[in-house]
Amino acid sequence: MNDGIMRVMLVVGLWGFISEVSAGPGGDVETIRLYFQARFPEVPLEDYIQGVYALDERARAQWETIEAFPPYEFDIDNGRTLFETPFANGGGYADCFENGGIGIKQHYPVFDPVSGRVVTLPLAVNECRHRHGAAMLAYGSGDLVSIVAYMAYTSRGLATRVVVPGDPRALRAYEEGKRFFYARRGQLNMACATCHIANAGKRLHSDRLGPALGQTTHFPAYRDQWGGLGSLHRRYAGCNQQVRAQPFALQSDEYRHLEYFHTYMSNGLPLNGPALRR
Amino acid sequence: MLIGAVYAALFCAECASGGEQRLDGDGCALPELMASAQALQARAQASGFAWTTIQALLDEASEAITQGQQALACRHLTEAKIHAELALEQAEYARIHWRLLVPHIDEPWEEQKR
Numbered sequence: 001m002n003d004g005i006m007r008v009m010l011v012v013g014l015w016g017f018i019s020e021v022s023a024g025p026g027g028d029v030e031t032i033r034l035y036f037q038a039r040f041p042e043v044p045l046e047d048y049i050q051g052v053y054a055l056d057e058r059a060r061a062q063w064e065t066i067e068a069f070p071p072y073e074f075d076i077d078n079g080r081t082l083f084e085t086p087f088a089n090g091g092g093y094a095d096c097f098e099n100g101g102i103g104i105k106q107h108y109p110v111f112d113p114v115s116g117r118v119v120t121l122p123l124a125v126n127e128c129r130h131r132h133g134a135a136m137l138a139y140g141s142g143d144l145v146s147i148v149a150y151m152a153y154t155s156r157g158l159a160t161r162v163v164v165p166g167d168p169r170a171l172r173a174y175e176e177g178k179r180f181f182y183a184r185r186g187q188l189n190m191a192c193a194t195c196h197i198a199n200a201g202k203r204l205h206s207d208r209l210g211p212a213l214g215q216t217t218h219f220p221a222y223r224d225q226w227g228g229l230g231s232l233h234r235r236y237a238g239c240n241q242q243v244r245a246q247p248f249a250l251q252s253d254e255y256r257h258l259e260y261f262h263t264y265m266s267n268g269l270p271l272n273g274p275a276l277r278r
Numbered sequence: 279m280l281i282g283a284v285y286a287a288l289f290c291a292e293c294a295s296g297g298e299q300r301l302d303g304d305g306c307a308l309p310e311l312m313a314s315a316q317a318l319q320a321r322a323q324a325s326g327f328a329w330t331t332i333q334a335l336l337d338e339a340s341e342a343i344t345q346g347q348q349a350l351a352c353r354h355l356t357e358a359k360i361h362a363e364l365a366l367e368q369a370e371y372a373r374i375h376w377r378l379l380v381p382h383i384d385e386p387w388e389e390q391k392r
Contacts, residue, residue: 031380031381031382032381035381179372179376182376182377182378182379182380183327183372183376184368184371184372184379185326185327185368185372186329186330187329187330187331187361187364189368191376191379193379193380194379197379197381198379241330244329244330244331245327245328245329245330246323246328246329246330246332246333248326254326
C-alpha cells in the first residue's frame with residue numbers, strides 16, 4: 001500500500017476512533033500532536049508556531065518579507081516604556097511578577113490556588129495595576145496589549161510551560177475550556193475545532209485556516225484586519241461572531257478557560273509573539 | 279436566516295393567517311410574543327450558546343413596533359424564537375456530543391512516530 005493511501009487511512013482512522021474516556025491534559029497534547037503529524041507529515045512540530053504559514057509556502061514568503069520590518073515594533077517599544085514607567089505610588093509592574101516580569105509569559109495562563117481561578121497574563125497585569133491604585137485598562141487593544149506584547153517579546157524562544165495541577169478546580173477549568181473548543185455554536189454551527197482541527201490547512205474564501213497547534217504562541221498578534229495589535233481574547237470574540245455566536249466578555253471565565261486548554265495544547269512549543277497575522 | 283424568515287412568513291402560528299392584515303395587532307399578541315421571545319433569548323444566553331441573530335431580530339422587532347409595523351414585528355419575534363430554540367437545542371447537543379469533534383488516537387505518540 002503506498003504512503004498516500006496509508007496517510008489518508010491514518011487521518012480517517014484518527015476521526016473514527018472516538019472514545020468516551022477522557023485522555024486528560026497530557027494525553028490531549030499527545031493526541032493533537034499526533035493528529036497534526038498525520039495530517040501534515042512534512043511539517044516539523046516546531047514550525048506550528050508560525051501558524052498558517054507553516055502550511056502555506058507562498059503566503060509564508062510574503063509574510064516573512066513583511067516580518068523583516070514588523071509593524072508591531074512600535075507597540076513593543078511602547079509596551080516597554082509603559083512597563084517601566086512607575087505607578088503614582090512608586091511601584092511598578094516588576095513588583096507583581098516573578099523575575100520582574102521578564103521572560104515569564106510562557107507560564108501563562110496559570111492556575112491560582114488561592115483564588116481558584118485561571119489567571120491570564122493580561123488579567124495579571126490589570127490586577128497588578130489595581131493593587132497599585134492605577135485604573136484598569138481595556139483588554140482588546142491599546143496600552144494593555146502593548147504591555148503584554150513587550151512581555152511576550154521577552155519570552156521569545158522560551159517553550160510554553162502551562163501547568164494544570166491536580167487541583168480539581170484547575171482540572172474543571174481545563175475541561176470547560178476543552179468543551180468550549182470542541183462544542184459547535186452559533187448559527188453556522190461551528191466549533192473552534194471545526195476550522196482549526198478538522199479543516200486546518202484548507203481554504204475558507206481567500207484565507208487558509210490555521211492549525212490549533214501553536215496558535216497561542218504568537219499572541220498578541222498584529223492583524224492586518226485590525227490594523228493593529230490585538231489580544232487572543234479579541235480573536236476568540238471575533239471567531240465567535242464569525243459563526244454568529246454571541247461572544248463572551250474578554251477575560252470572562254469562558255475565554256480564560258478556553259485559553260487555558262488552547263495554550264496547554266502548545267506546551268513545549270517556543271513563544272514567538274508578537275507576530276503578524278492577516 | 280433565510281430559511282427561518284421563510285418559515286416565519288409561511289407558518290407564523292402566533293400571527294395567525296394573513297399576518298399582514300393584522301396590522302392592528304389583534305391575534306398577533308405582540309406583548310406576549312415579545313415576552314416569550316425575550317425569555318427564550320435569556321435562556322439561550324444562560325446556556326452560553328446564544329446566537330447573534332437573536333438579539334438582532336429582537337432589536338428589529340422593537341424598531342418595527344416603534345414604526346407601527348406590527349406584522350413585521352411579529353415575523354421578527356417569531357423568527358427570534360425559532361433561533362433561540364435552535365440555540366438551546368445546540369446547547370443540549372453540545373452537552374451530550376461535544377466529544378465527537380475530538381481527534382482520538384489509540385497508540386502513544388512515540389509508537390506512532392515509529
